[in-house]
Amino acid sequence: MATALTDDIDVLAKAKRAIGGSYIPAADEPYMSEAQQDYFRKLLHAWKRSILDAAAGTLQQLQDGPIREPDLNDRASSETDWGIELRTRDRQRKLIAKIDSALRRIEEGEYGYCEVTGEPIGLGRLEARPIATMTVEAQEAHERREKISRDD
Template identity: 85%
Template sequence: MATALENEIDVLAKARRVIGGAYVPSDDESYMSEPQQEYFRNLLMAWKKSILDASAGTLAQLQDGPLREPDLNDRASSETDWGIELRTRDRQRKLIAKIDAALRRIEEGEYGYCEVTGEPIGIGRLQARPIATMTVEAQEAHERREKISRDD
């Protein structure tokens, strides 16, 4: 069974295929140039559309009615599958909020810059995680602080 992260990566890969095109941002051009911003805007919108399309399919299946499996084991298995599906959709709902925030940052000219240090996040990181708000170093420091506070 695929994990939520694997599903997220698959949906992002699908979004990349949807926007297609020959343009791929590179470190050779000026950072967050208009073509780069347009690329990430299109990628984020395609990612969001993929998530919403998948959610619509889940909603349609839920509206078909309750599970009517005659065998208790089959019913338990189906209910477990639905529980996983609903948790995945909840995770994706939260992801849509992050995508919307990234789109707002593009419009405000803040996209691609670390919210902690103000430094460029980097094209490679944004390609891997278009909703990133921190550089790798700032994210690692944040996670270390979070771990320390949890351990207390």
Template identity: 75%
Template sequence: MASTASSDMEKLAKARAAVGDDYNPSEDEEYMNDRQLDYFRILLLDWKKSIHDAAGQTLQSLQDGPIREPDLNDRASSETDWGIELRTRDRQRKLIAKIDSALRRIDRGEYGYCEVTGDPIGLKRLIARPVATMTVEAQEAHERREKISRDD
């Protein structure tokens, strides 16, 4: 894990140097050029780092000790809060897998293109959801099929 983190930090530093601080992808550029790929690499690595930092804070809070609320209502409220916190961390753990997958797609040159149609996903969608793997249209069709199969 530590080697992965240091590798991520090296990639992040290299991408930051290549992109610069004031860069924003533009529709006027060639789609998924090196600078755009570095921009999305930075976005994904920063996101991953913030998730790891938050998980570390949660872990530290858990290690600080059990819930010792004397009042039963306060204790129940604290346990509910911890349950929500742990579910959030579980969702973020799954998100890290998606971030890692997106970083692998950048390395393979597949990032930014729909896994179903092969069409460009689009800069606006990728900025809003950097782990997106499908165009809006393909995602909507996928969700419709999923809903139909769930209703059967």
């Protein structure tokens, strides 16, 4: 069974295929150049569109009718699958807010820079997670602080 993270990766991969084109951001060009910003803007819009399309499909399936499995085990299995599907859609709904935030940061000229240190996040990290707001180092430090405060 696919995990929520796998679903996000699959949807992001689908978005990358959807924008097509031959341009791929390269380290040898100015960081967050107009071409790079345009690439990430298109990627974020395609990612959001993919999520919304998947959500519309789920909504349509829910509207088509209730689960009518005659066997109790089959019904339980179907209900479990629907529960997982709905949790995935809820997670993706929250992801849309992060995508919208990333699009806003592009428009404001803040995209691609760490919100903590102000340093470039890096193209590799943004390719893997276009909604990233911190460098890997800042994110790790943030997670360590969270873990320590949870352990207290």
